[in-house]
Amino acid sequence: xxxxSETVDVYVxxxxxxxxxxxxxxxxxxxxxxxxxxxEEIAKTVTYFLKTIHPSxxxxxxxxxxxxxxxxxxxxxxxxxxxxxxKSRTIELKRDRKLIWWEGIREFRLTIAILIPALLGIxxxxxxxxxxxxxxxxxxxxxxxxxxxxxxxxTLVFDRWTIAVRIxxxxxxxxxxxxxxxxxx
Numbered sequence: 001x002x003x004x005s006e007t008v009d010v011y012v013x014x015x016x017x018x019x020x021x022x023x024x025x026x027x028x029x030x031x032x033x034x035x036x037x038x039x040e041e042i043a044k045t046v047t048y049f050l051k052t053i054h055p056s057x058x059x060x061x062x063x064x065x066x067x068x069x070x071x072x073x074x075x076x077x078x079x080x081x082x083x084x085x086x087k088s089r090t091i092e093l094k095r096d097r098k099l100i101w102w103e104g105i106r107e108f109r110l111t112i113a114i115l116i117p118a119l120l121g122i123x124x125x126x127x128x129x130x131x132x133x134x135x136x137x138x139x140x141x142x143x144x145x146x147x148x149x150x151x152x153x154x155t156l157v158f159d160r161w162t163i164a165v166r167i168x169x170x171x172x173x174x175x176x177x178x179x180x181x182x183x184x185x
């Protein structure tokens with residue numbers, strides 16, 4: 001063993017450069033945004049790499065395009081564009097994560113405001129276990145309580161966790177060594 005971490009290539013192939021860039025972005029290629037399709041395909045492939053290859057191995061992202069879409073400028077500009085895109089998307093996702101936190105706290109406050117009267121109503125209806133209307137109201141209040149408890153939990157735990165995972169993947173992509181290669185059609 002040499003002590004140097006092994007590099008593993010992560011390949012993503014595009015059939016045309018038209019699938020790669022956002023068609024509505026008028027910027028030059030070195031700072032142009034990726035299409036949603038390209039962003040997702042690269043992220044999906046790198047995620048698979050991170051889940052299946054040992055994390056200590058360094059990945060090199062290889063973007064494969066048809067030879068007809070390759071030129072000297074693209075070989076130089078596309079790695080910068082990809083890295084820049086994922087850096088800016090990471091910043092956006094961090095901002096989204098903060099917004100989701102604030103939304104979850106607002107939902108939690110609303111949950112407390114609904115849950116306290118619902119629990120009082122459930123407690124009150126237990127005094128009338130022989131009355132069918134009281135039992136129906138009690139069951140409705142229990143269901144409503146579960147629903148209002150679930151939403152802030154979903155927002156504060158699952159939604160934030162999902163964004164945190166995406167942030168880590170996007171940060172990893174932004175740090176990767178990126179190469180553009182031509183491929184015969």
